[in-house]
Amino acid sequence: MQQHVALDVAGHGHSSADHAGGHHWEVSWAPMAISFGTMFLVPLTFVFALVYKMPLVAILCAGIGTPLVLAGIARWVHEGATQPSAISNVSPVGVGVFIIGEIFIFLGLFASYWMMRLSAGDAWPPPGTPHIGTTLPIIMTFILVGSSITYHKAEELYEHGDKKGFLTWVVISMVLGAAFLGCTIYEYSHLIHQNFTPATNQFSAAFYSLTGFHGSHVIVGLACFLFVIIGALRGGLHKMFVKVAGIYWHFVDVVWFFVASQVYFW
Amino acid sequence: MLKRFETLITAGAAYLLMAGIAVAGTPHAAAPGGIKNPAHEWNIVWEEILWDLWIVGGIFAIVAIWLLVKFRAKSPDQVGSAPPLNLDKALAWALVPAALFMADDFLLAAKGWSLWNLQRTVPANAMEVKVTGNQWYFEYDYGNGVTDTDLTVPVGRPVVLRMTSNDVIHSFGLTEYRVKEDIMPGRITHIWFYPDKPVETAVVCVEFCGNSHSQMTNAVKAVPQADFDAWMAKKLEKKKPAAAAQPAAPAAAEPAKTQTP
């Protein structure tokens, strides 16, 4: 009877050095810097600022956290471009999985919004809500969809090896994304001016959580673009990174449809 | 092919058998006139469930011990010799146990659900008391101006509590009467119980509510009707002497409402 054991691949020819992972312990300080940087930047800064009302310590924590995170990301991007990975071409799947997670965060927030909204019945929007125009969100929608299209264009040019065109269109996408954020800031300042703050009522709570959380995704997307540009200028930009940034950006775009339709038009 | 049918038929038969037992084992409705005491019913169902669990657990445990003893290695190099399952056996080993487990589950669900119906169907003649939870005490309102911080009820009459909270979530736990339900701000919940003998027990707050959570308790006194009337009269007198002539017994509750959020 034949013995069925796991086989060694017959005649594997390559030397141990070019086999993924190599024969030395891989190290990177980037993940640790980002993790502890995040710890300083978010929890500690928040706790000292809002729980203990110690603004100086909070600023100190943010001051420690920000450079750690930035240095970590820069290092990471650099390593990502220069070091071989254990397996190639799966990054898009990874982002896909991550996006599933993101969808469920948004679902949690939406569920809370729907619960409040439906149990309020006719008493909606609750008192204290100023008129919130729908023109701006429509414009914002066009801007964001536009940026998705321009980034798609950039990706196409990248495929064709047109580096200059690629860079141009990424920058255009970034400008559009920034314009979107600008609209949000304009709208927020306008609303806060009318005393419509997160604490005003149920709608304001949901409004700021949903649009704010979406806005934070726009910021992350813009940061990705920034690293795409830096990578392209310095050389060694990984193809996968371009793709991943694109998938993420399209996701941010699609989420906006839900945010806008639920928050502004329902 | 025939074998596969046998598997399915065995599974189906086992299922039907257990479903039959489930229906047969369902507690019957209360005898006309008499009130079924949910606390007693709880004890009965609990005992039945324990039997069920001991049997299921016992079988698995005994088989485990047998396997562990019987199949210990006789030599350091010995390897297992279990034959693989063919498709029919594999299916049978999945479907038959699944059907048995499922049938047991439905049996338990049926038993449990009929008790639940009893627990939620407030008898028409129940006396209603309003309960308000506070950090860290309960307040009782008998609906006739009488309020207290202990719960006093007459023996022989079902009591329904309509409950809400002024601050955080509490829970009204009546160990003696085998019921509890949360008390929440912004919602009204209810439980009912049947004090069938004079006894003094305690209510405990069983939803975490802060520092004195474990001290949020008070007496629950089930007293004979006469004593209750006397107590109520005294309370009324103290409350507003002018209104002492009012009927002492609070109005009977309307029949059970569904959950009012």
Added chain:
Amino acid sequence: MTTATSTDFHDKSGSTLKEWIFTTDHKRVGVLYLVGAIAAFIVAGIMALGIRLEQMSPGESGLINYFVLDFAKTMPTGTAYNVALYFHGAAMILAFLIPALTGFAANYLVPLMIGAPDVAFPRINALSLWLFWAGILVALMTFFVTDKPDIMWTGYPPYSVTTTANTALYVFTVHLIGFSSILGAVNFLVTIIYMRAPGMGWDQMNIFVWTTFAAFMIQIVFVPVLASAVTLLLFDKYMGTGFFDPTRGGDVLLYQNLFWFYSHPAVYVIFLPAVGLLFDIIATQARNHVFNYKACVYGGIIGILAITGEVWIHHLYIAGMPDWLRIGMMVSTLLISVPVGLLLISLWGTMYKGAIHYNVSMWYAVVCLFLILVGGLTGIPLAITSMTVHLSETSFVHAHFHFIMGLMATFAVFSAVYHWFPKITGRSADSAIAKWALWIKVIGTQVTFWPLFIIGVQGMPRRYWDYAMFPQFETYHTIATAGAFLIAIGVILMVGGWVWSAFYGPKTDSNPWKSKSIEWTHAESPPGPGNFPKPVAVDPYWTPYNYIEWDHDKY
């Protein structure tokens, strides 16, 4: 077969400390997860000792203040107890058990079992690790602030919003460890899908790999919902929103629904990998194949996956849920016994006609078999609405989940550490002391938690440090306290034994159990960077459990 020695393979240059701390290698990441998890277990376990001491007598002993480092006794006893219990529950689940299973075990074993050189995204893996450590650090801040969180691991509003204590630490602990889990899911789902050795089909994976896959499917869907729930808690407390404030149109039960929507599935994030470990340990020690593999995987594991999202209401039975929600969720909760039962039949069947070799890790696994029964079956009355209106929020619930989670899953982790100790360190941790530690813990745990069943049925409420209304329970509580200290002795012996064995234990060869699983057959002990001296591939009939050859034409 490969029996390369470590010298011709390792590159020993470079500083080792740096290689450990900045490592992106899945094995070292795994070990660092274990270190963090055991640290959390010990601190949370010490809290448990404090809890048990305080519960020993109905009144107040005041000892608990010392446990939460409140030596000046500035806090009332009740608050100190709540802080200790908050930390115990939160740390045991979030910082010990889930990271031990989906951090340590998954990291160390999955790539080795599927024949991959590493996980798909090693740097993201290290990011997960350090986010988890950051979460532990934030959790440990509990002991060093004056407004220590006292909101229990469930963090229910309105209490968690109105309390003067620091709810933010809880929220950020959940955020950091939750984000770590989400990234872990990204890594392991991709790794398992794309990085199996050439030729390895889905039905040729170790059961542990399957359970890890399922556990991360749960994590990717449900953790985010928990994250959103605690975020809203943070907004309510510190930004003045009113999501959970009924006086402003919010809903107190919204949080509970979101919380349990995650936290029920989370119990299977624990249960599945724990049982997966037992499968691989028992199959190896019985030198046998897994009984009815397909029923185990597609009926058991996938079955649990299918039901787990539809049962969370069983944690809200006493919260005034409408009946239509209750009956459906009650039946689906009960039906979980079907996939779990199929898993158990496969687990039991794996011993059938096996050749069981007893050693310390097998003994741990044996104990787990009985713990599953006690812990799992006591979930059944809790699943039945009408039973739960009495049993809920009593120490019966404690006993239930300590048996299934605090004991069974925890012992499964310990069993795994012993079983793979030779792989991780090249040395054996099996010794007389290790066995003593086991049996002391077995006695200690039974002495601790059976009394909780008994007084639970008689009504002992949860989260009570003062039970003056139930003086009759004092004896049981005293017995339970004695048991807890026995457990502590066992834990000290066990952890001490691990540390000693890692440096001085007897050396073992690279496959001491004569296992057929790839991590033993193809890697050295301990494996070097890249895991395998030569890339691994498997043939179509290979399985990790093929101790005897079958006639494949016949089956």
